[in-house]
Amino acid sequence: MGVWLKPDVYPLLAAMTFATSMCLFQLTRNAFLNPDVRIKKAHRTTAILDNADEAQRYSQHRLRKFLGHRPPEIMPSINSFFSRSSDK
Template structure:
């Protein structure tokens, strides 16, 4: 087994594990919470779903509401440090 598992591969395995976890999370989230995804039979029978409130709740989730109040900067403290002039 030592011939097949090399230490150089560990970062790649970690990155691939992380990406696979994120993909599974997103697919599960979309399948269970997306208002356009029709899993149960009564929603599939309907031609047009009347679920505007559910769609609005899905699109404007709490994380997006939180980010709306934040400044669009990646590292605000680092930006302030380099943009302030020394007196």
Template structure:
């Protein structure tokens, strides 16, 4: 017989909550890793910290203009374009 804690939290009704929280934690972890490894202003190693302030604009531009931003740049800011089109077109 499962313990009361397991029977309380591992119900099918709670799975969407676990999925939402897991997705949010995954996005936060992805952003943390991205900032640690690719942000030009974050220096983890001692050698990079000793370099001081660098004026490396190309590296900053590469960090700011990442692939996802380039992908969505010329797209309409819509979550569900077909539904928006259905309700906004005066046909």
């Protein structure tokens, strides 16, 4: 096994593991929490589901609520430093 697993491959394995875990997380999140996905047979019989509150909970999750009132800047201190005018 030592011949197949070289230290040069560790960063690639880490990146691939991270990407795969993110894909699996999103797939399971969509399968179990998305209001448009119908796994149960009872939900599949109706053409239009009355699930506005479920859709609201799905779209307005905790991360979106947390970031909703913040300015859309990644590094606000650097942005303010470079956007200040030098005319003082």
